[in-house]
Amino acid sequence: MVIREKIQSMGMFISVVVFLPLLTQAQSEVKIYQDADAYMRQEEYDLAVDAFQYISDLPDVKYKSTISALLSKKYRYRSIDAYLEFEAEKDKDPLYYYWLGKIYLRRNILSIASENLNQFLKMSEGMNKLDSYRQEAQFKLQFVNAAETAYAVTPIESPINSNFAEMSGVLFEDETKLLFASDRLVEGKFDIYLTEKGPYGWNAPKVISQSPVDADHLNLLYVRGTFMYYDQQTNQLHEMEIGANDWKALSKVETLDLAQVQHIYMNKYKTRLIFSKLTVDNGMEIFESLKLRSTGDWMAPVLISPQISSRYNEDYPYLTDDNKRLYFTSDRPGGLGKRDIYYSDFDEVKNVWGPPINAGIPINTVDDDFDFRLSSNDEAVFSSDRIESTGDYDLFVLKLKE
Known part of the structure:
Protein backbone atom coordinates (compact mmCIF):
# COMPACT_ATOMS: atom_id res chain seq x y z
CA MET A 1 0.00 0.00 0.00
CA VAL A 2 2.75 2.36 0.87
CA ILE A 3 4.64 1.46 -2.31
CA ARG A 4 1.51 2.00 -4.43
CA GLU A 5 0.92 5.39 -2.79
CA LYS A 6 4.52 6.33 -3.40
CA ILE A 7 4.27 5.32 -7.07
CA GLN A 8 1.01 7.19 -7.47
CA SER A 9 2.40 10.23 -5.77
CA MET A 10 5.56 9.95 -7.87
CA GLY A 11 3.47 9.58 -11.01
CA MET A 12 1.44 12.62 -10.05
CA PHE A 13 4.61 14.54 -9.36
CA ILE A 14 6.08 13.55 -12.70
CA SER A 15 2.93 14.51 -14.57
CA VAL A 16 2.94 17.90 -12.90
CA VAL A 17 6.58 18.43 -13.82
CA VAL A 18 5.86 17.57 -17.46
CA PHE A 19 2.53 19.39 -17.73
CA LEU A 20 3.33 22.72 -16.10
CA PRO A 21 6.04 23.79 -18.56
CA LEU A 22 3.74 22.93 -21.48
CA LEU A 23 0.95 24.94 -19.93
CA THR A 24 3.29 27.84 -19.24
CA GLN A 25 4.58 27.79 -22.83
CA ALA A 26 1.03 27.79 -24.23
CA GLN A 27 0.04 30.68 -21.98
CA SER A 28 3.18 32.54 -22.97
CA GLU A 29 2.44 32.14 -26.69
CA VAL A 30 -1.10 33.41 -26.20
CA LYS A 31 0.26 36.47 -24.38
CA ILE A 32 2.85 37.12 -27.10
CA TYR A 33 0.15 36.74 -29.77
CA GLN A 34 -2.03 39.28 -27.97
CA ASP A 35 0.89 41.70 -27.70
CA ALA A 36 1.81 41.25 -31.37
CA ASP A 37 -1.80 41.79 -32.41
CA ALA A 38 -1.92 44.97 -30.32
CA TYR A 39 1.28 46.21 -32.00
CA MET A 40 -0.42 45.73 -35.39
CA ARG A 41 -3.41 47.82 -34.32
CA GLN A 42 -1.03 50.53 -33.05
CA GLU A 43 0.88 50.41 -36.36
CA GLU A 44 4.06 49.35 -34.54
CA TYR A 45 4.78 46.84 -37.26
CA ASP A 46 8.47 46.24 -36.52
CA LEU A 47 7.58 45.26 -32.95
CA ALA A 48 4.71 43.09 -34.21
CA VAL A 49 6.81 41.07 -36.64
CA ASP A 50 9.50 40.53 -34.00
CA ALA A 51 6.85 39.26 -31.55
CA PHE A 52 5.18 36.95 -34.07
CA GLN A 53 8.43 35.10 -34.72
CA TYR A 54 8.26 33.58 -31.21
CA ILE A 55 4.90 31.91 -31.90
CA SER A 56 4.53 28.70 -33.83
CA ASP A 57 1.12 27.05 -33.71
CA LEU A 58 -1.51 29.70 -33.03
CA PRO A 59 -3.90 30.59 -35.89
CA ASP A 60 -3.16 33.42 -38.32
CA VAL A 61 0.43 33.81 -37.13
CA LYS A 62 2.09 33.46 -40.53
CA TYR A 63 -0.58 35.62 -42.19
CA LYS A 64 -0.33 38.46 -39.66
CA SER A 65 3.45 38.17 -39.48
CA THR A 66 3.64 38.64 -43.26
CA ILE A 67 1.38 41.70 -43.09
CA SER A 68 3.49 43.20 -40.29
CA ALA A 69 6.72 42.53 -42.18
CA LEU A 70 5.50 44.21 -45.38
CA LEU A 71 4.32 47.25 -43.41
CA SER A 72 7.43 47.44 -41.21
CA LYS A 73 10.54 49.47 -41.90
CA LYS A 74 12.93 46.57 -41.38
CA TYR A 75 11.30 44.16 -43.85
CA ARG A 76 9.41 46.55 -46.14
CA TYR A 77 11.43 45.59 -49.24
CA ARG A 78 10.06 42.05 -49.30
CA SER A 79 8.00 41.13 -52.35
CA ILE A 80 4.24 41.68 -52.18
CA ASP A 81 3.97 38.12 -53.50
CA ALA A 82 4.52 37.01 -49.89
CA TYR A 83 1.09 38.46 -49.07
CA LEU A 84 -0.62 37.34 -52.26
CA GLU A 85 0.11 33.74 -51.22
CA PHE A 86 -2.69 34.24 -48.67
CA GLU A 87 -5.30 35.03 -51.32
CA ALA A 88 -7.62 32.44 -49.76
CA GLU A 89 -7.86 34.73 -46.73
CA LYS A 90 -9.96 37.24 -48.68
CA ASP A 91 -12.98 34.96 -48.17
CA LYS A 92 -12.30 34.65 -44.44
CA ASP A 93 -10.69 37.92 -43.36
CA PRO A 94 -12.79 41.06 -44.05
CA LEU A 95 -9.57 43.08 -43.63
CA TYR A 96 -7.76 41.34 -46.49
CA TYR A 97 -8.15 44.25 -48.94
CA TYR A 98 -7.53 46.81 -46.18
CA TRP A 99 -4.09 45.33 -45.50
CA LEU A 100 -3.33 44.98 -49.21
CA GLY A 101 -4.25 48.63 -49.76
CA LYS A 102 -1.94 49.72 -46.95
CA ILE A 103 0.89 47.57 -48.32
CA TYR A 104 0.62 49.24 -51.73
CA LEU A 105 0.39 52.66 -50.08
CA ARG A 106 3.59 51.77 -48.19
CA ARG A 107 5.22 51.42 -51.60
CA ASN A 108 3.68 54.63 -52.98
CA ILE A 109 1.78 52.65 -55.63
CA LEU A 110 -1.23 54.90 -55.26
CA SER A 111 -3.60 53.61 -57.93
CA ILE A 112 -3.52 50.02 -56.66
CA ALA A 113 -3.65 51.21 -53.04
CA SER A 114 -6.81 53.17 -53.88
CA GLU A 115 -8.35 50.20 -55.67
CA ASN A 116 -7.86 47.88 -52.70
CA LEU A 117 -8.91 50.36 -50.02
CA ASN A 118 -12.10 51.07 -51.97
CA GLN A 119 -12.68 47.35 -52.32
CA PHE A 120 -12.37 46.98 -48.55
CA LEU A 121 -14.87 49.80 -47.97
CA LYS A 122 -17.33 48.18 -50.37
CA MET A 123 -17.07 44.72 -48.80
CA SER A 124 -17.11 45.96 -45.18
CA GLU A 125 -20.17 48.18 -45.51
CA GLY A 126 -22.48 47.63 -42.56
CA MET A 127 -19.83 45.83 -40.46
CA ASN A 128 -19.89 48.04 -37.37
CA LYS A 129 -17.01 46.21 -35.72
CA LEU A 130 -14.76 47.44 -38.55
CA ASP A 131 -15.71 51.11 -38.21
CA SER A 132 -12.24 52.19 -37.04
CA TYR A 133 -10.61 50.44 -40.02
CA ARG A 134 -13.16 51.98 -42.39
CA GLN A 135 -12.41 55.44 -41.02
CA GLU A 136 -8.69 54.86 -41.46
CA ALA A 137 -9.19 53.65 -45.05
CA GLN A 138 -11.34 56.69 -45.87
CA PHE A 139 -8.73 58.96 -44.28
CA LYS A 140 -5.89 57.47 -46.34
CA LEU A 141 -7.98 57.68 -49.50
CA GLN A 142 -8.37 61.43 -48.97
CA PHE A 143 -4.59 61.78 -49.24
CA VAL A 144 -4.42 59.47 -52.25
CA ASN A 145 -7.23 61.25 -54.10
CA ALA A 146 -5.69 64.67 -53.40
CA ALA A 147 -2.17 63.65 -54.45
CA GLU A 148 -0.40 66.41 -56.36
CA THR A 149 0.49 65.14 -59.84
CA ALA A 150 2.34 68.23 -61.07
Whole structure:
Protein backbone atom coordinates (compact mmCIF):
# COMPACT_ATOMS: atom_id res chain seq x y z
CA MET A 1 0.00 0.00 0.00
CA VAL A 2 2.75 2.36 0.87
CA ILE A 3 4.64 1.46 -2.31
CA ARG A 4 1.51 2.00 -4.43
CA GLU A 5 0.92 5.39 -2.79
CA LYS A 6 4.52 6.33 -3.40
CA ILE A 7 4.27 5.32 -7.07
CA GLN A 8 1.01 7.19 -7.47
CA SER A 9 2.40 10.23 -5.77
CA MET A 10 5.56 9.95 -7.87
CA GLY A 11 3.47 9.58 -11.01
CA MET A 12 1.44 12.62 -10.05
CA PHE A 13 4.61 14.54 -9.36
CA ILE A 14 6.08 13.55 -12.70
CA SER A 15 2.93 14.51 -14.57
CA VAL A 16 2.94 17.90 -12.90
CA VAL A 17 6.58 18.43 -13.82
CA VAL A 18 5.86 17.57 -17.46
CA PHE A 19 2.53 19.39 -17.73
CA LEU A 20 3.33 22.72 -16.10
CA PRO A 21 6.04 23.79 -18.56
CA LEU A 22 3.74 22.93 -21.48
CA LEU A 23 0.95 24.94 -19.93
CA THR A 24 3.29 27.84 -19.24
CA GLN A 25 4.58 27.79 -22.83
CA ALA A 26 1.03 27.79 -24.23
CA GLN A 27 0.04 30.68 -21.98
CA SER A 28 3.18 32.54 -22.97
CA GLU A 29 2.44 32.14 -26.69
CA VAL A 30 -1.10 33.41 -26.20
CA LYS A 31 0.26 36.47 -24.38
CA ILE A 32 2.85 37.12 -27.10
CA TYR A 33 0.15 36.74 -29.77
CA GLN A 34 -2.03 39.28 -27.97
CA ASP A 35 0.89 41.70 -27.70
CA ALA A 36 1.81 41.25 -31.37
CA ASP A 37 -1.80 41.79 -32.41
CA ALA A 38 -1.92 44.97 -30.32
CA TYR A 39 1.28 46.21 -32.00
CA MET A 40 -0.42 45.73 -35.39
CA ARG A 41 -3.41 47.82 -34.32
CA GLN A 42 -1.03 50.53 -33.05
CA GLU A 43 0.88 50.41 -36.36
CA GLU A 44 4.06 49.35 -34.54
CA TYR A 45 4.78 46.84 -37.26
CA ASP A 46 8.47 46.24 -36.52
CA LEU A 47 7.58 45.26 -32.95
CA ALA A 48 4.71 43.09 -34.21
CA VAL A 49 6.81 41.07 -36.64
CA ASP A 50 9.50 40.53 -34.00
CA ALA A 51 6.85 39.26 -31.55
CA PHE A 52 5.18 36.95 -34.07
CA GLN A 53 8.43 35.10 -34.72
CA TYR A 54 8.26 33.58 -31.21
CA ILE A 55 4.90 31.91 -31.90
CA SER A 56 4.53 28.70 -33.83
CA ASP A 57 1.12 27.05 -33.71
CA LEU A 58 -1.51 29.70 -33.03
CA PRO A 59 -3.90 30.59 -35.89
CA ASP A 60 -3.16 33.42 -38.32
CA VAL A 61 0.43 33.81 -37.13
CA LYS A 62 2.09 33.46 -40.53
CA TYR A 63 -0.58 35.62 -42.19
CA LYS A 64 -0.33 38.46 -39.66
CA SER A 65 3.45 38.17 -39.48
CA THR A 66 3.64 38.64 -43.26
CA ILE A 67 1.38 41.70 -43.09
CA SER A 68 3.49 43.20 -40.29
CA ALA A 69 6.72 42.53 -42.18
CA LEU A 70 5.50 44.21 -45.38
CA LEU A 71 4.32 47.25 -43.41
CA SER A 72 7.43 47.44 -41.21
CA LYS A 73 10.54 49.47 -41.90
CA LYS A 74 12.93 46.57 -41.38
CA TYR A 75 11.30 44.16 -43.85
CA ARG A 76 9.41 46.55 -46.14
CA TYR A 77 11.43 45.59 -49.24
CA ARG A 78 10.06 42.05 -49.30
CA SER A 79 8.00 41.13 -52.35
CA ILE A 80 4.24 41.68 -52.18
CA ASP A 81 3.97 38.12 -53.50
CA ALA A 82 4.52 37.01 -49.89
CA TYR A 83 1.09 38.46 -49.07
CA LEU A 84 -0.62 37.34 -52.26
CA GLU A 85 0.11 33.74 -51.22
CA PHE A 86 -2.69 34.24 -48.67
CA GLU A 87 -5.30 35.03 -51.32
CA ALA A 88 -7.62 32.44 -49.76
CA GLU A 89 -7.86 34.73 -46.73
CA LYS A 90 -9.96 37.24 -48.68
CA ASP A 91 -12.98 34.96 -48.17
CA LYS A 92 -12.30 34.65 -44.44
CA ASP A 93 -10.69 37.92 -43.36
CA PRO A 94 -12.79 41.06 -44.05
CA LEU A 95 -9.57 43.08 -43.63
CA TYR A 96 -7.76 41.34 -46.49
CA TYR A 97 -8.15 44.25 -48.94
CA TYR A 98 -7.53 46.81 -46.18
CA TRP A 99 -4.09 45.33 -45.50
CA LEU A 100 -3.33 44.98 -49.21
CA GLY A 101 -4.25 48.63 -49.76
CA LYS A 102 -1.94 49.72 -46.95
CA ILE A 103 0.89 47.57 -48.32
CA TYR A 104 0.62 49.24 -51.73
CA LEU A 105 0.39 52.66 -50.08
CA ARG A 106 3.59 51.77 -48.19
CA ARG A 107 5.22 51.42 -51.60
CA ASN A 108 3.68 54.63 -52.98
CA ILE A 109 1.78 52.65 -55.63
CA LEU A 110 -1.23 54.90 -55.26
CA SER A 111 -3.60 53.61 -57.93
CA ILE A 112 -3.52 50.02 -56.66
CA ALA A 113 -3.65 51.21 -53.04
CA SER A 114 -6.81 53.17 -53.88
CA GLU A 115 -8.35 50.20 -55.67
CA ASN A 116 -7.86 47.88 -52.70
CA LEU A 117 -8.91 50.36 -50.02
CA ASN A 118 -12.10 51.07 -51.97
CA GLN A 119 -12.68 47.35 -52.32
CA PHE A 120 -12.37 46.98 -48.55
CA LEU A 121 -14.87 49.80 -47.97
CA LYS A 122 -17.33 48.18 -50.37
CA MET A 123 -17.07 44.72 -48.80
CA SER A 124 -17.11 45.96 -45.18
CA GLU A 125 -20.17 48.18 -45.51
CA GLY A 126 -22.48 47.63 -42.56
CA MET A 127 -19.83 45.83 -40.46
CA ASN A 128 -19.89 48.04 -37.37
CA LYS A 129 -17.01 46.21 -35.72
CA LEU A 130 -14.76 47.44 -38.55
CA ASP A 131 -15.71 51.11 -38.21
CA SER A 132 -12.24 52.19 -37.04
CA TYR A 133 -10.61 50.44 -40.02
CA ARG A 134 -13.16 51.98 -42.39
CA GLN A 135 -12.41 55.44 -41.02
CA GLU A 136 -8.69 54.86 -41.46
CA ALA A 137 -9.19 53.65 -45.05
CA GLN A 138 -11.34 56.69 -45.87
CA PHE A 139 -8.73 58.96 -44.28
CA LYS A 140 -5.89 57.47 -46.34
CA LEU A 141 -7.98 57.68 -49.50
CA GLN A 142 -8.37 61.43 -48.97
CA PHE A 143 -4.59 61.78 -49.24
CA VAL A 144 -4.42 59.47 -52.25
CA ASN A 145 -7.23 61.25 -54.10
CA ALA A 146 -5.69 64.67 -53.40
CA ALA A 147 -2.17 63.65 -54.45
CA GLU A 148 -0.40 66.41 -56.36
CA THR A 149 0.49 65.14 -59.84
CA ALA A 150 2.34 68.23 -61.07
CA TYR A 151 5.37 67.50 -58.89
CA ALA A 152 7.76 64.57 -58.66
CA VAL A 153 9.87 63.55 -55.66
CA THR A 154 13.14 61.74 -56.31
CA PRO A 155 16.13 60.87 -54.10
CA ILE A 156 19.22 62.94 -54.77
CA GLU A 157 21.35 60.71 -56.92
CA SER A 158 24.41 58.77 -55.80
CA PRO A 159 26.84 59.25 -54.13
CA ILE A 160 24.99 61.68 -51.82
CA ASN A 161 22.65 59.26 -50.08
CA SER A 162 24.05 56.29 -48.20
CA ASN A 163 22.95 53.52 -45.83
CA PHE A 164 23.28 56.07 -43.03
CA ALA A 165 21.36 59.30 -42.41
CA GLU A 166 21.57 62.34 -44.69
CA MET A 167 19.88 65.54 -43.52
CA SER A 168 19.83 69.34 -43.76
CA GLY A 169 20.49 69.57 -47.48
CA VAL A 170 21.22 73.10 -48.76
CA LEU A 171 21.67 73.81 -52.47
CA PHE A 172 23.74 76.82 -53.52
CA GLU A 173 21.94 79.42 -55.64
CA ASP A 174 23.29 78.03 -58.92
CA GLU A 175 22.40 74.51 -57.67
CA THR A 176 25.81 73.13 -58.64
CA LYS A 177 26.99 72.74 -55.03
CA LEU A 178 25.32 70.96 -52.15
CA LEU A 179 26.00 71.17 -48.43
CA PHE A 180 24.49 68.48 -46.20
CA ALA A 181 25.00 66.50 -42.99
CA SER A 182 25.54 62.75 -42.62
CA ASP A 183 26.43 60.33 -39.83
CA ARG A 184 28.14 57.84 -42.15
CA LEU A 185 31.42 58.10 -40.19
CA VAL A 186 30.03 57.82 -36.65
CA GLU A 187 26.40 56.75 -36.35
CA GLY A 188 24.33 59.38 -34.54
CA LYS A 189 26.97 62.10 -34.98
CA PHE A 190 26.74 64.32 -38.04
CA ASP A 191 29.59 65.73 -40.09
CA ILE A 192 29.08 68.41 -42.72
CA TYR A 193 29.76 67.43 -46.33
CA LEU A 194 30.29 69.43 -49.50
CA THR A 195 29.84 68.16 -53.04
CA GLU A 196 29.76 69.70 -56.51
CA LYS A 197 27.88 68.67 -59.59
CA GLY A 198 30.08 67.60 -62.48
CA PRO A 199 29.23 66.66 -66.07
CA TYR A 200 28.10 63.19 -64.96
CA GLY A 201 26.29 64.08 -61.75
CA TRP A 202 27.32 64.78 -58.15
CA ASN A 203 30.95 64.19 -57.22
CA ALA A 204 31.97 62.23 -54.12
CA PRO A 205 31.22 64.42 -51.06
CA LYS A 206 34.02 65.63 -48.78
CA VAL A 207 33.89 66.29 -45.04
CA ILE A 208 34.51 69.99 -44.38
CA SER A 209 33.57 70.24 -40.67
CA GLN A 210 36.02 69.77 -37.82
CA SER A 211 33.80 67.89 -35.37
CA PRO A 212 30.46 66.06 -35.61
CA VAL A 213 27.25 67.21 -33.88
CA ASP A 214 23.96 65.55 -32.95
CA ALA A 215 20.81 65.87 -35.04
CA ASP A 216 18.77 67.80 -32.46
CA HIS A 217 20.84 70.97 -32.97
CA LEU A 218 21.91 70.47 -36.57
CA ASN A 219 21.53 73.81 -38.36
CA LEU A 220 22.80 74.75 -41.80
CA LEU A 221 21.40 78.09 -42.95
CA TYR A 222 21.77 79.77 -46.33
CA VAL A 223 20.93 83.44 -45.91
CA ARG A 224 21.24 85.66 -48.99
CA GLY A 225 24.30 83.92 -50.36
CA THR A 226 25.90 83.44 -46.93
CA PHE A 227 26.18 80.13 -45.14
CA MET A 228 25.61 80.08 -41.40
CA TYR A 229 26.24 77.31 -38.92
CA TYR A 230 25.02 76.82 -35.37
CA ASP A 231 27.78 75.98 -32.90
CA GLN A 232 26.39 73.74 -30.17
CA GLN A 233 29.26 74.52 -27.81
CA THR A 234 28.66 78.28 -27.77
CA ASN A 235 24.96 78.39 -28.77
CA GLN A 236 26.03 80.85 -31.43
CA LEU A 237 25.41 81.29 -35.16
CA HIS A 238 28.52 81.82 -37.29
CA GLU A 239 28.92 83.02 -40.86
CA MET A 240 31.00 80.43 -42.67
CA GLU A 241 33.42 80.59 -45.58
CA ILE A 242 33.19 77.46 -47.73
CA GLY A 243 36.44 76.20 -49.24
CA ALA A 244 37.08 73.30 -51.58
CA ASN A 245 38.02 70.94 -48.73
CA ASP A 246 37.07 72.77 -45.55
CA TRP A 247 35.19 75.68 -44.04
CA LYS A 248 35.96 78.26 -41.40
CA ALA A 249 34.02 80.67 -39.22
CA LEU A 250 34.25 84.28 -40.37
CA SER A 251 32.22 86.10 -37.73
CA LYS A 252 29.51 85.64 -35.15
CA VAL A 253 25.96 86.55 -36.09
CA GLU A 254 24.48 88.82 -33.46
CA THR A 255 21.22 87.28 -32.28
CA LEU A 256 19.34 86.62 -29.09
CA ASP A 257 20.37 83.81 -26.74
CA LEU A 258 19.98 80.54 -28.67
CA ALA A 259 20.56 78.18 -25.74
CA GLN A 260 18.25 75.11 -25.94
CA VAL A 261 17.05 76.19 -29.38
CA GLN A 262 16.87 73.31 -31.84
CA HIS A 263 16.25 74.16 -35.51
CA ILE A 264 16.54 77.70 -36.83
CA TYR A 265 15.41 79.83 -39.76
CA MET A 266 16.70 83.35 -40.43
CA ASN A 267 15.34 85.68 -43.11
CA LYS A 268 17.50 87.19 -45.85
CA TYR A 269 17.69 90.55 -44.08
CA LYS A 270 18.91 88.88 -40.85
CA THR A 271 16.13 90.61 -38.93
CA ARG A 272 13.80 87.69 -38.21
CA LEU A 273 14.51 84.45 -36.39
CA ILE A 274 12.09 81.54 -36.32
CA PHE A 275 13.09 78.50 -34.32
CA SER A 276 11.87 75.40 -32.52
CA LYS A 277 12.32 74.88 -28.81
CA LEU A 278 11.20 72.19 -26.38
CA THR A 279 8.59 73.38 -23.87
CA VAL A 280 7.41 71.81 -20.64
CA ASP A 281 3.72 71.51 -21.50
CA ASN A 282 3.39 71.34 -25.29
CA GLY A 283 6.42 69.49 -26.63
CA MET A 284 8.37 71.23 -29.39
CA GLU A 285 6.99 74.66 -30.27
CA ILE A 286 7.88 77.25 -32.90
CA PHE A 287 8.85 80.74 -31.72
CA GLU A 288 9.95 83.91 -33.48
CA SER A 289 11.91 87.04 -32.65
CA LEU A 290 12.32 90.28 -34.60
CA LYS A 291 15.28 92.62 -34.64
CA LEU A 292 14.28 96.22 -33.86
CA ARG A 293 15.46 98.70 -36.46
CA SER A 294 15.60 101.53 -33.92
CA THR A 295 17.97 99.87 -31.46
CA GLY A 296 19.28 96.74 -33.18
CA ASP A 297 18.07 94.68 -30.23
CA TRP A 298 16.22 91.40 -30.61
CA MET A 299 12.71 91.22 -29.14
CA ALA A 300 11.85 88.57 -26.59
CA PRO A 301 10.75 85.40 -28.42
CA VAL A 302 7.02 84.71 -28.72
CA LEU A 303 5.03 81.76 -29.94
CA ILE A 304 4.65 82.28 -33.69
CA SER A 305 0.94 81.41 -33.72
CA PRO A 306 -1.64 79.57 -31.60
CA GLN A 307 -2.97 78.19 -34.90
CA ILE A 308 0.30 76.37 -35.55
CA SER A 309 0.83 75.25 -31.97
CA SER A 310 -0.43 71.85 -30.77
CA ARG A 311 0.09 69.42 -27.91
CA TYR A 312 2.52 67.57 -30.17
CA ASN A 313 5.86 68.54 -31.74
CA GLU A 314 6.36 71.30 -34.31
CA ASP A 315 9.88 71.56 -35.68
CA TYR A 316 12.08 72.54 -38.67
CA PRO A 317 10.53 75.94 -39.53
CA TYR A 318 11.17 77.39 -42.99
CA LEU A 319 9.68 80.69 -44.22
CA THR A 320 9.42 81.54 -47.91
CA ASP A 321 11.16 84.73 -49.05
CA ASP A 322 7.86 86.54 -49.53
CA ASN A 323 6.98 85.84 -45.85
CA LYS A 324 3.65 84.37 -46.91
CA ARG A 325 4.11 80.66 -46.22
CA LEU A 326 5.70 78.86 -43.28
CA TYR A 327 6.68 75.21 -43.69
CA PHE A 328 7.25 73.04 -40.63
CA THR A 329 7.28 69.42 -39.51
CA SER A 330 4.86 67.90 -37.02
CA ASP A 331 3.93 64.52 -35.54
CA ARG A 332 0.37 65.67 -34.72
CA PRO A 333 -2.54 63.27 -35.32
CA GLY A 334 -4.15 63.47 -38.74
CA GLY A 335 -0.96 63.11 -40.71
CA LEU A 336 -0.17 60.55 -43.36
CA GLY A 337 2.93 59.22 -41.61
CA LYS A 338 4.93 59.48 -38.41
CA ARG A 339 6.16 63.02 -39.07
CA ASP A 340 4.66 65.05 -41.90
CA ILE A 341 5.48 68.34 -43.55
CA TYR A 342 2.83 71.05 -43.08
CA TYR A 343 2.47 74.65 -44.16
CA SER A 344 0.56 77.69 -42.96
CA ASP A 345 -0.28 80.70 -45.12
CA PHE A 346 -0.20 84.22 -43.73
CA ASP A 347 -3.48 86.15 -43.93
CA GLU A 348 -2.40 89.74 -44.66
CA VAL A 349 -5.90 91.08 -44.07
CA LYS A 350 -6.32 89.56 -40.61
CA ASN A 351 -2.57 89.68 -39.92
CA VAL A 352 -2.53 86.07 -38.64
CA TRP A 353 -1.23 82.70 -39.71
CA GLY A 354 -3.86 80.37 -41.14
CA PRO A 355 -4.57 76.81 -40.00
CA PRO A 356 -1.85 74.26 -40.77
CA ILE A 357 -2.33 72.31 -44.00
CA ASN A 358 -0.75 68.91 -44.58
CA ALA A 359 1.48 69.16 -47.67
CA GLY A 360 0.09 65.81 -48.82
CA ILE A 361 1.40 63.31 -51.36
CA PRO A 362 4.03 63.22 -52.91
CA ILE A 363 5.84 65.31 -50.26
CA ASN A 364 4.52 63.19 -47.39
CA THR A 365 4.41 59.42 -47.10
CA VAL A 366 3.53 56.89 -44.40
CA ASP A 367 7.14 57.28 -43.16
CA ASP A 368 9.08 60.24 -41.69
CA ASP A 369 9.24 63.38 -43.86
CA PHE A 370 10.80 66.56 -42.47
CA ASP A 371 13.08 69.61 -42.90
CA PHE A 372 11.55 71.06 -46.07
CA ARG A 373 13.54 73.89 -47.72
CA LEU A 374 12.97 75.65 -51.03
CA SER A 375 16.03 76.01 -53.22
CA SER A 376 14.41 77.74 -56.20
CA ASN A 377 10.96 78.59 -57.51
CA ASP A 378 10.24 75.05 -58.60
CA GLU A 379 12.54 72.90 -56.46
CA ALA A 380 12.86 71.95 -52.79
CA VAL A 381 15.04 69.63 -50.69
CA PHE A 382 13.89 67.65 -47.65
CA SER A 383 14.69 64.49 -45.69
CA SER A 384 12.73 61.25 -45.57
CA ASP A 385 13.12 57.55 -44.78
CA ARG A 386 10.42 56.53 -47.29
CA ILE A 387 10.70 53.23 -49.13
CA GLU A 388 12.82 54.80 -51.91
CA SER A 389 15.58 55.65 -49.40
CA THR A 390 18.75 53.58 -49.45
CA GLY A 391 18.90 53.02 -45.72
CA ASP A 392 18.20 55.58 -43.04
CA TYR A 393 17.12 59.15 -43.82
CA ASP A 394 17.95 60.34 -47.33
CA LEU A 395 17.81 63.67 -49.12
CA PHE A 396 14.98 64.03 -51.63
CA VAL A 397 14.25 66.69 -54.23
CA LEU A 398 10.78 67.99 -55.12
CA LYS A 399 10.61 69.22 -58.72
CA LEU A 400 7.93 70.54 -61.00
CA LYS A 401 7.34 67.99 -63.75
CA GLU A 402 8.30 69.15 -67.20
